[in-house]
Amino acid sequence: MTSLLYQKIASQLAEDIQSGVYQPGERVPSVRKLSTQKGVSHATVLQAYATLEDQGLIHARPQSGYYVHQTPALTAPTPAIARVEAPYAVTRSSIITEILLQARRDGVIPLGAAVPSSEFLPLRALHQQMSKVTRFHAQKAFSYTFSPGYEPLRRQVAIRMRDAGAVIDPANVVITNGCVEALQLSLRAVTKPGDLIATESPSYYGLVQLCELLDLKVVEIPSDPDTGLSLETLQSALDQWPIKALVLTSRAGNPMGATMPEHRQRKLVAMMARRNLPVIEDDIYGELMFDHGQSKALKAFDCSDTVIYCSSFSKTISPGLRAGWLITKRYQEQIEKLQTFTTLSACSVSQMAVAAYLENGGYDRHLRHIRQEYCKNLSLFQLAVQQFFPEGTQITRPKGGFILWISLPGGVDTLTLFNRALQHNISICPGVVFSNSDQFNHCLRLNCGIPWNRAAEQAVMTLGVLAKQLLQELEPVERGVELEGIRKVS
Amino acid sequence: MTSLLYQKIASQLAEDIQSGVYQPGERVPSVRKLSTQKGVSHATVLQAYATLEDQGLIHARPQSGYYVHQTPALTAPTPAIARVEAPYAVTRSSIITEILLQARRDGVIPLGAAVPSSEFLPLRALHQQMSKVTRFHAQKAFSYTFSPGYEPLRRQVAIRMRDAGAVIDPANVVITNGCVEALQLSLRAVTKPGDLIATESPSYYGLVQLCELLDLKVVEIPSDPDTGLSLETLQSALDQWPIKALVLTSRAGNPMGATMPEHRQRKLVAMMARRNLPVIEDDIYGELMFDHGQSKALKAFDCSDTVIYCSSFSKTISPGLRAGWLITKRYQEQIEKLQTFTTLSACSVSQMAVAAYLENGGYDRHLRHIRQEYCKNLSLFQLAVQQFFPEGTQITRPKGGFILWISLPGGVDTLTLFNRALQHNISICPGVVFSNSDQFNHCLRLNCGIPWNRAAEQAVMTLGVLAKQLLQELEPVERGVELEGIRKVS
Incomplete structure (x- = not known):
């Protein structure tokens, strides 16, 4: 190119x-x-x-x-790649639910869930579109819009997909209740209970929960914090086990923020296409890539309808509108049927307001603004973590989005950190929720989609102090003294 | 009382x-x-x-x-009660999908789907609330509202449930993406694949589809067009088979419009409670009962948390807002988890706008107006059917809602009628979609939620002509001559 x-x-x-x-x-x-x-x-x-x-x-x-920009250099290393583990049935969703519920308390500094602060949403423009749409197109806005969804929005999605390098027929776009429904319908379409799928390790906790709900077995493929999924491990896993589908994020992954180089994206799609195995691509942070317009989605390299593309406007426009989408030709009919049976359709007003906002032209300006804010925020958070966290802490370097993944030294248990941080009214996302293995119990995810201010800095400082305390408590073990029952983590 | x-x-x-x-x-x-x-x-x-x-x-x-009212008397009899059939696996969802898709063409007179015409929705009030909510509470309106949903809406729902005779704690209300999601989550919570449930015969086609999706076996319990589900048959079915749950509508049922007398409602709930079996109550037409405030929901008689109550504002306020709800204490935690995993939550703006509309006080006036309109419409449609349809046609007498169920004489196949009517740009809902048996292939459902005018009358007249033609084509069979392959119906 x-x-x-x-x-x-x-x-x-x-x-x-x-x-x-x-x-x-x-x-x-x-x-x-x-x-x-x-x-x-x-x-x-x-x-x-x-x-x-x-x-x-x-x-x-x-x-x-x-x-x-006046920013000191980030010298902390990136976290290491995980090891591969044999397939297993997912059993972690109850812990995840419990953790997420606890973190949802009022008044906490929300460094846990990956939710953009409302300061970064185009609230005024949305209000205007919502008001217009419900006034001038009230009949349509308050009636059913059946699956596959509101045609003008599907067209706008297809247009935006050009930026991801993919040429899409609007007819193959299905509007969903957020990205969660997109992933759920896609998984349901390509698997049946008991099937084995491959996911990234670590991966989005919603996916871990979904696999348990759908009774899917999982083999976690290690993902490099910079370059994403290990194709070599994937290859050998595909040779070894009857994997039915792969779910992954190839740009600004969650939680690690990894972005696959283009040649590896191509190779991945070809590898899966050769085996005629579907790839479910979760590209929810795609529009928040800091090199927007250059990096591409996996879907861009999909010549044989192998990739089911999933995304939403929850991270860029509004989480509350529940406006997501998926793109597939091969599984479209089946997915529309599944959607009709389970939720009927997405909210008409949401679909129309988002379409009107996209048509209106303010979206690109808005995206440019928030990309810049998130990029700045990420480096401010990175530097603060480097400053306040214990020596030996590792930090990711995402090329997009607004989340950081942090690996703590010496086997600090981040679930304990999570509980102690909550007492200081700070929520984080402990590593335990991103995998069914215990490999990430010393890691945590930080949401940097909040305005950087004194309170945010104070929160990172507090987390650092708590992490150091935890490390000190563990020191006897480091010196070879066994303390039974204190640590689940090796 | x-x-x-x-x-x-x-x-x-x-x-x-x-x-x-x-x-x-x-x-x-x-x-x-x-x-x-x-x-x-x-x-x-x-x-x-x-x-x-x-x-x-x-x-x-x-x-x-x-x-x-200047209306001639309705003399057509009500349809007969169905016979009970042994449990079976549901296999009809493909036909249903096909029929629904075909009927969704532009320009048809929509007598098929049970969708209220936008003339009967409070469009202006909704626009005003939507505009206010997104202007003055934009932060909340465009952010996530996690399961169980927006608290003020849950409170409004609990208040409205008083009219259904049920005293509800708002804490036990879960807001859903329409009634379809409410039913789906409820069914998922109380069954696992392969389980057997009892439904009404005939019953809402969305339920037939759901059962196939969830891999549930079904035993259809005959329902009387006036008094609803046969408790006697239910009793013997419960004795005979390992039924895990019952799904039914006890007021203004779909498609037959039946309303259970209160003593039978009580008896039903007691019968199920004694066996500790959950009842999923679909009360979507409850607020459209013509004797509103007198008839009660099953939930009103539920002292032991046996009934999971499902409903939505799709038939009264707006189908497009996807604002439904369910009420349960026993299964609430599990259902919230299921919702979080599959769609995360319902649309925040919808929830807030509906709550604001309900708080504002216009809803009762609106309900009174549309109840009156639907009641009038039903009798106009009934009389037109009586006038134009073949002799021997039977018609239901719903005490609420806006749908009629019609039974044609002489084994007329309403799927053929459906196809021919579509050629005249009229959609109907053929009986075949309301059961997995072939007992209702001579029946059809008419949506009377559209304004009664010349076009509507003309459509009923055309349907009558087509039905008479079909009957004539069948006459050789009536006279004992066998025409192989023409009729699936006995």
Whole structure:
């Protein structure tokens, strides 16, 4: 793929910033100057600068110009890759439910659930669309919109899928009650109770719960915090066990934020297509990739209708509207039937308001804004964790989204950390919920989709103090003294 | 139960109308006159007249008074009760899906699906609430509202349940994506694949589909068009087979419109409670009972948490908002878990807008209006069917809701009628979708939730002509000549 002119200019400047040509806090060349230097239009330079803003490398100061972000370097290493375990029946959903319920208390600083703070939602625009739609199209808005959903929204989804590199026929888009329903319908369509599926390790807890509900056995394939699912392990798992489907996120994964390089995405889709095995792609953070428009969804490489693509507007527009979607041709008829039987359809007003908002053109501007905020937030959280957490803590480096995955040293049990943090009115997501194995019991996930302020910083500091305390309590064990019954984690 | 003063007056007048003391088209006594006659207040008489209006017996003419409806008598008999069949695995969902899809064409007169026409929805009020909620409570409206749902709506539901005779703790109300999700979650909570449940015969096709999806075996208990489920047959079925749960509608059933007398409701709940078997009550037409406030839900007689109550606002406020609910204490935790795993929650905006509408007080007035309209519509449709359909046609007499069930003579196949009617741009719901047996292949359901006008009358006339043609085609068989392959129906 040849990159566009503005992308070239942006990447040259990014290199200059990373190599120190432009220091943190310094001004980069003015638009006028750079356009003369490179012999390109002002618009091209502006586009390049917008890209760098999205990546969190520079920021604009009104009437002054663009400046390099003033951020110290992140030196903490990324967490290690997990080991593969044999297939098992999922049994963890009760613990997960319990943990999620506890964390949902009023007044806690919500670093647990991956929910964007309402500061990052286009509330005013949504109100306007909602009001218009229910006034001028009330008949439609309050009547049933049967599966596969509201046609203009399906068209808008197809248009947006271009940014993910996929050319989609709107006819193959099914609107769902959020991404959860999309995943559930997809899994139901390609499996029957007792079947074995492959998932990432660690993976989204909702998927762990779904597998238990649908009585599916799971083999967890280790995922690298940078490059995602291990294709080598997947290959050998496919050879070894009767796997019926693979569920994964190939961009800004949850919880690790991994993004697969394009050549591995291609290879993965080809590998699964050769075996005629469906891939369920959860791309819910796709529109929050900081290099938006460059990285692609797996669906982009899907020539043989192998990939069932699932996503939603819950992380970008509104969680409460329950507007998700899936894309498949092969399983579409079956999925529409399943949806009709179980929930009938998604909410008409939601579908119409989201469609109107997308048609109206404010969405790209909004996305650019929140991408920039999340990118900034991630680095602020990363640095705070590096500063306050015990030595030996490892942190992921997501290329999109708003969640961080943290690995604590010395076998600190994050479920204990979770309980102690709640006493300080801070919720986190302990590693135990992201796998049916005990491999991530020393890890935790942080939601960085909240405004960074004094309270957020204080919360990270408190978590650091609590983690250090836990580590100290464990020290006898580190020195070889056995304390039976204290630790479940090796 | 002692009836109130206004109810006594209303029932005396109703008797006078039915016995011909007041003839169709005649004026009934003025409010002033009757209040003097009976020695009661004007308000009491007005309330009595409002009740009679709800029942479709009289109507008000502005500045003139109240008049007896000008309607000829309905002389067609009600359909006969079905026979009981042994349990079976459900296999009919594909045909049902096919039929429903075909009927969903643009431009057809929608006498098939039981969907209220938008003329009967409070569109303006909903727009106003939607607009207010998304403006003044945008943060909440566009964020997640987790299972069990929005507290003020759950409170409103509990208040409304008083009209159904049930005293409910709002804490036990779970808001769902429509009644379909309520039924699905309830069934999932009380059964596992392969289990046997009892349903009514005929019953709502969505339930037939659900049973196939959940791999449930079914024993269909015959239901009387007037008094509902046969308790005697239920009793012997319970003795004979390992039934795990019963699903039924005890008021204004679908498709037959049957309403169980209160003593049978009590008996049913006691019978199931004694065996500790759950009853899933689908009361979606409960608020559309023409004697609203008098008839009760099964839940009203549920002292031992036997009944899981399911309903929604789809037939009264808006189908498109997907706002349903269920009530249970015993299975609540499990159901919330199931909902969280499969759809996460219902749409926040919908929940808040409906709650605001209910709090605002316009709902009762709206209900009174549509009850009256539906009652009038039902009798207009009944009379038209009696006029245009073949001799021997049987018609139900629902005490609420807006659907009619019609039984055709001589084994006319209503699936053929469905196909021919579609060619005339009329959709109906053929009997085949309401059971897994072939007992109702000569029946059909008519949606009377559309405005009665020339087009509606024309449609009923066309259906009558088509039914007569079908009957004529069958005549050789009636005369004893066998025509192989033409009829599936005995």
